[in-house]
Amino acid sequence: MFAYYLELALRSLRRSPGLTALMVLAIGFGVAASMTTYSVFRAVSGDPIPWKSAQLFVPQIDNWGPKDRDTDGEPPSAMSYLDATTLMRDHRARRQSAMYQISPSVVPTQAGKHPLNVTGHAVYSEFFPMLDVPFLYGSGWSAQDDAQRAAVAVISSKLNEKLFGNVDSVGRTVNIEGRDYRVVGVIDHWNPQPRFYDVTNTGGFSENVEDVFLPFERAISVGLPNNGNTNCNATPKESGFVGLQHSECVWIAYMAELDDAAAVAAYRQYLDAYAKNQQKAGRFGWAPNNRLRNLPDYLQQQQVVPRDTKVSLLVALGLLLVCLVNTVGLLLAKFLRRSGEIGVRRALGAPRKAIYLQFLTEAGMVGAAGGVLGLLLTGVGVASVGLVLPKSISDLARLDLSLLAITLLVAVLATLLAGLYPTFRASRVQPAWQLKSN
Amino acid sequence: MHIKPILAAMRHHKAGTVLIALQIALTLAIVCNALFIIQQRIERMARPSGLDETNLFVIRSDWADKSDPQRIDAQMRADLIALRQLGSVQDAAPINSFPLLGSGWDNFIKLQPDQVKMTTDSAIFFSDEHALAALGTRLIAGRNFTASEVGAQQPRDAMHSAQVIISKDLAHRLYPDGSALGKTIYVSMGRRPSTVIGITDTLQAHMTGSWAGPYAYNAVLVPAQLLNDYTYYLVRARPGQLDAAMRDAPKALFAQSRMRIIDHKDGVMTFAQVRQRAYGPDRGMAILMGIISVVLLAITAAGIVGLTSFWVGQRRKQIGVRRALGATRGDILSYFLTENLLIGIGGVLAGVVLAFGINLWMVSQFETARLSLAYVASGVVLLLLLGQGAVLAPAVRASHVPPVEATRSV
Numbered sequence: 001m002f003a004y005y006l007e008l009a010l011r012s013l014r015r016s017p018g019l020t021a022l023m024v025l026a027i028g029f030g031v032a033a034s035m036t037t038y039s040v041f042r043a044v045s046g047d048p049i050p051w052k053s054a055q056l057f058v059p060q061i062d063n064w065g066p067k068d069r070d071t072d073g074e075p076p077s078a079m080s081y082l083d084a085t086t087l088m089r090d091h092r093a094r095r096q097s098a099m100y101q102i103s104p105s106v107v108p109t110q111a112g113k114h115p116l117n118v119t120g121h122a123v124y125s126e127f128f129p130m131l132d133v134p135f136l137y138g139s140g141w142s143a144q145d146d147a148q149r150a151a152v153a154v155i156s157s158k159l160n161e162k163l164f165g166n167v168d169s170v171g172r173t174v175n176i177e178g179r180d181y182r183v184v185g186v187i188d189h190w191n192p193q194p195r196f197y198d199v200t201n202t203g204g205f206s207e208n209v210e211d212v213f214l215p216f217e218r219a220i221s222v223g224l225p226n227n228g229n230t231n232c233n234a235t236p237k238e239s240g241f242v243g244l245q246h247s248e249c250v251w252i253a254y255m256a257e258l259d260d261a262a263a264v265a266a267y268r269q270y271l272d273a274y275a276k277n278q279q280k281a282g283r284f285g286w287a288p289n290n291r292l293r294n295l296p297d298y299l300q301q302q303q304v305v306p307r308d309t310k311v312s313l314l315v316a317l318g319l320l321l322v323c324l325v326n327t328v329g330l331l332l333a334k335f336l337r338r339s340g341e342i343g344v345r346r347a348l349g350a351p352r353k354a355i356y357l358q359f360l361t362e363a364g365m366v367g368a369a370g371g372v373l374g375l376l377l378t379g380v381g382v383a384s385v386g387l388v389l390p391k392s393i394s395d396l397a398r399l400d401l402s403l404l405a406i407t408l409l410v411a412v413l414a415t416l417l418a419g420l421y422p423t424f425r426a427s428r429v430q431p432a433w434q435l436k437s438n
Numbered sequence: 439m440h441i442k443p444i445l446a447a448m449r450h451h452k453a454g455t456v457l458i459a460l461q462i463a464l465t466l467a468i469v470c471n472a473l474f475i476i477q478q479r480i481e482r483m484a485r486p487s488g489l490d491e492t493n494l495f496v497i498r499s500d501w502a503d504k505s506d507p508q509r510i511d512a513q514m515r516a517d518l519i520a521l522r523q524l525g526s527v528q529d530a531a532p533i534n535s536f537p538l539l540g541s542g543w544d545n546f547i548k549l550q551p552d553q554v555k556m557t558t559d560s561a562i563f564f565s566d567e568h569a570l571a572a573l574g575t576r577l578i579a580g581r582n583f584t585a586s587e588v589g590a591q592q593p594r595d596a597m598h599s600a601q602v603i604i605s606k607d608l609a610h611r612l613y614p615d616g617s618a619l620g621k622t623i624y625v626s627m628g629r630r631p632s633t634v635i636g637i638t639d640t641l642q643a644h645m646t647g648s649w650a651g652p653y654a655y656n657a658v659l660v661p662a663q664l665l666n667d668y669t670y671y672l673v674r675a676r677p678g679q680l681d682a683a684m685r686d687a688p689k690a691l692f693a694q695s696r697m698r699i700i701d702h703k704d705g706v707m708t709f710a711q712v713r714q715r716a717y718g719p720d721r722g723m724a725i726l727m728g729i730i731s732v733v734l735l736a737i738t739a740a741g742i743v744g745l746t747s748f749w750v751g752q753r754r755k756q757i758g759v760r761r762a763l764g765a766t767r768g769d770i771l772s773y774f775l776t777e778n779l780l781i782g783i784g785g786v787l788a789g790v791v792l793a794f795g796i797n798l799w800m801v802s803q804f805e806t807a808r809l810s811l812a813y814v815a816s817g818v819v820l821l822l823l824l825g826q827g828a829v830l831a832p833a834v835r836a837s838h839v840p841p842v843e844a845t846r847s848v
Binding site for chain 2: 025037235239240241243308311316325329330334337425
């Protein structure tokens, strides 16, 4: 029976090619616009570390007080050196790392090669296991290396290729900012987007792969300055990078891994007790105003998803809605034009269910055709988002199997939905009236 | 025109009427908001920077040996002498950041040292006495820095300068009565005042984010070379010699010292490129909204053609009867045009409400601006005209139905 409906639908669609083409075009464009903008939205709003994000937390400590708070009462989004290093020393989470962005120069050993400017982070050893950083060769450094301020470095596979060619460089030496560091690990293509471990300095998205990671305290001790945002509520009393470390300026990102609700509650208590102590000591002239958000909440609070991306998606969904209303109208016209045919079928004994099946099949076919067109247009759309979006974001939009499946599914489901009312009307056609009037 | 019979006929195809009206309403609401976004972005992109953009380019030089500040200071001075000696270069200046760069140094500006809240926020540009000539920005009051006033500033030291030059807009923000010249202001969160010795014509800040909207034209020029790990050189080429200057300048710098990194991708940028980078997202958003609007209007027009054609086909017999009873072709034509106009008016009325509703919601969610009435009004006219245009072809076809159709049974 279904084959028969397919044949009927095909015949009917062929009878009015203009109208059919119009519906297919509308569905195709509507779905493609939605899916293209959705691919961008999906890319930027995705969870960068889904298997673990619920256990990763970002603490914020209010070391500035009410005078410098925004209207929303939020504490600064980064940490001062004093707070970050105290939290590291207390070591209350299962794993944790303070980190700051660096931009050292790397001098290749081969003669004749220009020095390179690279970006990276100064972090603690727990950074690598905490964020499940994948290694191509070697591994991160040890807690002992942290304590001893060892001259060790983890580099990206990209930098490894530039400096050493495609070989295991663990144990070899790299010259960073005029000092020699021993390579202990090479990271295997790791470029999470959003750059969740340091949103403050990247705004969430960055085209550049991080090339070097150095031990935090080593970087501090050799005076490797921070390259990211520095926000101050007062001029530091002393000058230089050391002055910055002694100031209330915020420039350090922090992340902690907490396994369960009890650990989170304990950590929260610890932060409040810390702030209370600072209040007692006279450093804070205000009650504790800390935050401890898990990664998804933190990314949302930091508004990592660009506004334009959300607006584009909404506008594209609006387009899809108009396309569907359009399709409802055209299907209605198409189905009711065949009132005579419906009357004959009903008079010959076809139940309403059969009419439903017949016309929904037809709507489904329009949807499938629109979906195929939508797939092609989505392909074109995703390939050309680079023309209208910044590279750091457009690079993230990808056409994959799930997007293809969603595109087809949305097209067919939406058209079936649009076909419901016209089909209902068609099924209500009175056979007697039709037969008489013709 | 008799409206009553049209309304009576509409009652017979309520669903179709409602669908077209709904489609027009949604289209109007979306297109109004999309056009509004486009207009805002175009307005943003058209903002003047206050610079001689056609002849300007910037070089970013990273120091490969980020050693001691004195050497950087000396290197910068040597670099600048070399740049200024080039035949293709009109003038050159060191600067830490520049209009539209997107990142840089901004400070709270205060009028009193004890003020708790800032008066306003401003970009801080560290440069020398060649800055104005290199930027191509005029002084409208006061004087330029002298070479002897130009000092050196380390990035993490407390910042101070006895003299500053400020932009016209900042001057107006601080002293609306126009008396800023010669006054003291506090530009560094410290307690030491700076005297305003000059006021420039329009000069844009480096900040491009939406948060910086109120401060977009606040700039303070400080007479000091910022001794960071890198510096920018603003180079203004002699008219027509931009290409030559862009070739000569990096060579001249490398001849000074090879211990520097000038990125092959964006180490040397024309100001046109800077502008493109700063406004790329705005241009992209405007294009995207444009494409969606065009597709929307096309689909709505096509939908009206489709449904009206169906109605014409359905009513051939009635049209024939009317023609046989003496109605002219013009009557039939205007019947369908009026019918469409009525539906269109219903649609745009709903659409206007929806457009403002969507905008209000966007204002609350995304802090966008309020939709102006002119946009909605032009959207209404656009959609009514679109409807009339779309209905024309089927209406003309209807008017060609011969009176003899009345006698045919099917």
